[in-house]
Amino acid sequence: MSNPIIFCPHCLEERAYHTIEKKEVYPVKGEPVEITATVAVCDACGEEIFQPDLDNANLLLAYDVYRRKHKLLFPAEIKSIREKYGLSQRKFAKLLGWGEITVHRYEAGALQDIAHNDVLKLLQDPLNMQRLLEQRQSELDEKEYKKLAGTVRDALEQTKKERLRDCIVMNYFNNESNIYTGNRPFDLDKFAAMILFFAGVMSGMLYKTMMWKLLWYADMVHFRRHDRSISGAHYAHLPYGPVPDEHDLLLSQLRSEGIIDVTPQIRGETIKGKVDLSANAFTPEEMDTLTHIAKTFQKFNTRRISEYSHKEKGYMETQDGQYISYAYTKELSLQ
Ligand SMILES: [Zn+2]
Structure with missing residues (x-):
């Protein structure tokens, strides 16, 4: 197939041309945008020739670069x-x-x-x-x-x-990161993963009240070790122990998303995971902490872990409804 023909303003004659790629700057809304342009070159004299279709394609290319830079819709x-x-x-x-x-x-x-x-x-x-x-x-x-x-x-x-x-996440936790969230913003995915982890360890018999304490210990111990909690949840002092703020709301959300199941039993509700815990849900350090907490409390029942948590300074020194600062991890019975 022979090359296409165009009028060459240099030769002043109709000429066959080929295309080459070269860096070129196109102004887009007054801003110079560099692209790899495709341009026409005269087969006879070797000069560049303006070709409207190619120029248009180059311009669209420049628009795309501009869109990406300014986060404009495509x-x-x-x-x-x-x-x-x-x-x-x-x-x-x-x-x-x-x-x-x-x-x-x-x-x-x-x-x-x-x-x-x-x-x-x-x-x-x-x-x-x-x-x-x-x-x-x-x-x-x-x-x-x-x-x-x-x-x-x-x-x-x-x-x-x-x-x-x-x-x-936005309203209840306000994306804060402070001593009450363990120096990180609340992460509902991590929170859900922690529940899945403990539900897996406790194979079907994870009572809700027990779970809150396991989460609290895991977040507190991780903060003690790494200056950062795992989930970013803030925990409040309630009569039966430390629980995450807005715990019912969080649980019902995870339930409606099909992540967990909550089953009523004679002595309270149990939590079951409905999805697999993803392999990269935790950092290796977080996994260490979680495993440590699971081992420590494996043989505990709900009452025993409640009594245990009630002796923690962070719990003893706070009143009903008050948030428990992660600063209390220094005096935590676990390391
Ligand atoms: Zn020419």
Whole structure:
């Protein structure tokens, strides 16, 4: 196959050309972006020739580099947000109050406006889509509105569990890292993994009240050893011993996510794991601590571990409902 032909402004004649790759800088929104560009070169004189299709492809490449750097959505992502709500490009633009072809242009690769990008990112969350929909209800005919409202409700339903999980971690624990969380922010995954670990060790007979004490000891001992707890949970003094703050909420969340099962027994509830503990859930140091705690309390029943924990200074010196500082690990009976 012979090379394509183009008018060469240097030879002033139609010439065959080939392509080469070279580093080139494209300005994108006033910012220089370096890419490996594909450019046309005249077969006869060896000079570069402007070729509109290649130039366009290079520009799109530069846009991608720019998008990655500024964390802008990619055209395919914009399309998938729109499709998630079952909207045509035109209807999506109308809902957003944008020009009719704006969405079409973005999906075809045009670089989006930053403000538009922010709006699109927000709309990844169906809760925001629902808000927008309420606001613009009058712009849509009733049939359109009902259909979209249904789609948004379904999307919301699907993200409910994640949403709840985010809420729990954000609101109840506020992502703090201090002496009451053992110098690390609360990590619900680690917390769940610790429960799975102890549930596995206690093979089906892990009582809830016992479990809270095992978690407390594991977090405290790990803090003593490494200046950092495992889960980041804060523990409160309750009449029957130290328990993680919002323990019921956490358990019901893990239960609803299908991670654990809680079974009522004559003498309280037992916890069972419903998923396997992932092999890299813990660092080797964390695993050491957990194994040490499991060995120490293996032969204990709930009452014995409760009595044991009640003699810890961190428990004795706090009142009902008060948080127990990890600073008490210095006086902990275990190392
Ligand atoms: Zn030429």
